[in-house]
Amino acid sequence: MKTKIWVGVLFYSFMGCANKAPKSNLTSKLDSTGEAVYFVEDTVVDQSAGLQVIEALSRVYGNDPNSIGGFIGSPRCPSFLEGMFFDGSTLVFQVRGDTAHARRILESTASSKAFRLEQVTESNYSQQQLMSIVDELNQRFDTLTDKKLKNNMTSWGVGLRNVEVRFILNTPEARQAFREKLMDSPAIRFEGPEQPIIDERIGITDTLGISLHPEYSVYSTEASTASFVLLNQGNKNIMCGEHYFITYEDENGTWRALPINDAAIDIGYMVLPGGHHLFTANLYPEVHSNKPGRYRFFYEVMLDADTPLRHDILMMTEFRLTDNKQEIKNAIRIEIPQKPDNYGAGFIPTQAPPKEDEVYHVVDDMPEFPGGMDKLLQFINDNMQYPTKAQTEGIQGKVIVQFIIDEDGYIIEPNIVRSIEPSLDKEALRIIKMLPQWKPGILKGKAVKMKYTVPVTFKLNKNKRRNTPNFTINHTDIASGTP
Secondary structure, three states, rough: OOEEEEEEOOOOOOOOOOOEEEEEEEEEOOOOOOOOEEEEEEEEEEEEHHHHHHHHHHHHOOOOOOOOOOOOOOOOOOOHHHHHHHOOOOOEEEEEOHHHHHHHHHHHOOOOOOOOOEEOOOOOOOOHHHHHHHHHHHHHHHHOOOHHHHHHEEEEEEOOOOOOEEOOOOOOHHHHHHHOOOOOOOOOEEEEOOOOOOOOOEOEEEEOOEEEEEEEEEEEOOOOOOEEEOOOOOOOEEEEEEEEEEEOOOOOOOOEEEEOOOOOOOOOEEEEOOEEEEEEEOOOOOOOOOOOOEEEEEEEEEEEOOOOOOOEEEEEEEEEEEEEEEHHHHHOOOOOOOOOOOOOOOOOOOOOOOOOEEEEOOOOEOOOOOOOHHHHHHHHHHOOOOOOHHOOOOOHHHEEEEEEEEEOOEEEEEEEEEEEOHHHHHHHHHHHHOOOOEOOEEEEEEEEEEEEEEEEEEOOOOOOOOOOOOEEEEEEEEEOOOO
């Protein structure tokens, strides 16, 4: 049975059931309009005493024995209790009315004094009030027609004493549009950079037979996307994903990060020797007006991902944007080599006839999870239980699991090919063993056994994404494998 952990806090709550968690130290500066723009810096704090209080109160006030912290507003919860959050290492309860009376009851019930009380008044907001605001914001967002505003918003949720809304670019214009078209509430605080940050990083364009190229020599300044080709002409398997970032050269010759929504689900792809991967990146022109000039696309790949020799390479390629229509019309497309007849040689040749009990790495038709990749991601997310030990020690990372999908679509022989920590390895294996029957891989018209790789990311998240249930800690950036 999965244990849920509930705390109505976005940036300031404990990150899962951990003894140590990031504490957010707020700093601020004034933007060009004189409005404060907030930034968050993290340090590590000990929240174990407060967590023990939450567990004790959950046993008395909660409705679900497998839920820790979800007792606020339950029928068994005292009516004076309207919220809770962590302020650094200190657990804070929001109460209405007589604080002395509330403290006596909470201390007696929890057998602990390891908390602070904060009285709810007309001048501040309780967690319950903030939750109601977020619920209303979710409904209004669903009907929002302003694509520029919609695409500029990356996350929102309940913070300490405010609703936190994060923009890709936190400009005065963005904040004004939000107030006019979505919600104008003093409970809302905006976060995110006001202008693109400086980013002078350099990557590698060509190494070990691996190269990265723009699909076309130039793109329009009005283009919403640009495409890039990763070529594997080396002798090793390459694993890559969905995460990327882009920089551009401004009018002063300074390289800055292109404002994009980098909250991507990390889906893994395997590119065999002789193969390629075509990737489409969003340029977000509705958020940031892209100008003619030089741009850089960055993409991380892994070599020997399933061995102790694994190492990461930050690939980079330059491309240009232009507003010259003739130049756009004459744009040259990179010649993408055809996969050789022996694509996947050294593993299993694609053209080899199916053999009894043989396990294939490359087939004509790939196995399919029921409902597609989105349903696979949802299944893993819904069934994930972040191990307490790993949370306590702040352990995060990617466990790579390899398994066989047999001729009937069942998962067999799952094993860890890249380990992080024993408890995370165990949890990744448990999830994979729970996967339902797939549509099997097909080679030469016949169902065959197919080896599949799934990198599962364990991450103690700071931000809630829009589709994450409010106030439930989301533990995973899910991944899946070999196309």
